[in-house]
């Protein structure tokens with residue numbers, strides 16, 4: 001049997017700036033240590049639309065993404081321009097399956113007051129992408145306000161935090177990466 | 189921010205799950221109930237820090253859940269969840285003691301700020317409690333008592349391992365004297381002239397742990413008015429005893445591992461590395477191997493600690509020591525209370541020899557203390573002992589040990605109105621032990 005090359009799949013939904021996708025890929029590979037591959041898993045998120053709230057239900061999108069993940073994908077990261085929500089909250093910047101396969105980020109609110117090609121906007125999206133991907137590696141929110149796993153309640157918080165993990169989250173991420181590598185490497 | 193134990197009560201599955209998912213990512217420990225009835229069941233067994241309760245539910249309503257919590261666990265914060273149209277009920281709930289109410293769907297900022305405020309407040313309460321309790325703990329330290337075979341083995345072992353510098357892990361049920369064993373190792377070691385510093389990992393509130401262990405530099409945070417040495421630094425040249433090591437959180441496990449590997453650390457807010465030399469003794473009543481499997485305890489830290497390990501025997505396995513221990517506690521408490529009770533009646537001693545002592549030496553100590561306080565005669569009578577004060581208990585020669593335990597547990601549960609936390613405290617055992625006994629003896633609350 002041929003060995004599958006394991007990778008993180010990046011799945012843009014709709015019209016997303018190519019340069020932005022490129023820098024997300026580079027940053028995700030650098031942070032999580034696995035190669036990334038661009039793959040459009042779903043065409044749109046209409047199936048998750050709630051006409052009353054006029055937003056998209058992110059948890060359902062995650063389920064669909066996970067079900068469409070190719071065999072070699074260890075994680076799937078999706079990005080959309082649509083506004084996302086979970087039932088209990090008015091909106092979310094993104095959502096992830098904790099310790100699971102899929103995560104998603106919405107650029108809708110991260111754009112706030114910025115042009116789509118500004119560095120500040122790009123940096124917000126990358127931070128939230130790594131943050132959500134971190135959740136799929138079992139990381140939870142961190143109390144350290146500069147840590148990328150810090151939960152941001154506002155855009156101000158997003159701008160304030162760094163694009164790095166604090167030392168605790170780094171250790172926990174390394175643990176998870178190691179156990180993942182162990183589980184996917186072929187048995188000798 | 190510390191993590192909290194949270195109960196979500198909502199009959200709508202989608203709301204329950206989405207709230208649970210959100211709070212779980214925040215690192216909180218979540219339980220869910222789909223009705224008021226289920227919520228009350230859970231509240232009876234567990235004490236929660238925060239409850240998020242939907243006002244409108246079939247059957248037992250959110251308001252009724254609130255009332256029950258306020259009567260039984262007043263320190264818990266209850267947040268009512270409401271939809272448009274039931275605001276007046278929400279205001280009624282505030283009057284009945286709810287902490288606040290939230291309109292669903294919530295603004296993420298609103299919910300986050302609210303939870304943070306509650307946790308900070310509860311942390312402060314815990315901090316005050318801790319500062320008082322800690323003082324009490326420090327004032328009482330005794331030596332190990334016992335002439336039974338299992339204790340002789342422990343004494344021999346301590347003689348052997350005391351002189352070496354290796355890390356020691358002491359296991360055993362609560363109340364078996366793990367702390368005394370640690371102290372004995374220190375006293376018999378070349379470090380005996382140095383300090384013996386105790387860190388009760390289960391008692392120190394999470395947010396204080398870092399500065400308790402590592403100390404802090406003046407100005408490291410708002411309350412850091414002075415530079416303060418942590419317990420690690422205070423243990424320099426001596427022994428650091430980490431009691432209830434199974435209770436420390438992930439962050440502290442990561443920090444401790446680093447110290448154990450490098451013997452170097454930094455004060456909170458400090459830039460200068462501090463080199464320390466101490467021996468580590470850790471103790472736990474948890475099964476750390478299980479905790480490692482469940483990934484709540486780091487494997488690398490476990491192997492660092494588990495260099496030499498031994499288990500303290502439970503009191504039921506060294507019943508020969510009961511008279512000796514009784515005598516010792518009697519003398520102490522009659523002195524402390526100034527009451528001339530210095531003997532124990534034959535009948536009382538017979539009962540004590542039969543009893544299984546799930547809370548071990550600590551339970552025995554508490555029993556004697558109570559006996560001395562309530563006793564009217566010169567010697568302690570069976571009815572003075574809390575373990576046998578129930579009237580409907582048949583005489584001891586008709587009962588097996590298990591029956592005695594069962595009867596005693598039921599009696600205590602009844603005394604505390606079936607409050608598991610209180611019962612386990614009185615019995616001197618932890619809640620999980622109590623639960624397993626309730627299951628084992630098939631104890632059921634009368635309908």
Ligand SMILES: [Zn+2]
Nearest residue numbers: 131141151213
């Ligand atoms: Zn998050």
Ligand SMILES: [Zn+2]
Nearest residue numbers: 142147166169
């Ligand atoms: Zn962190």
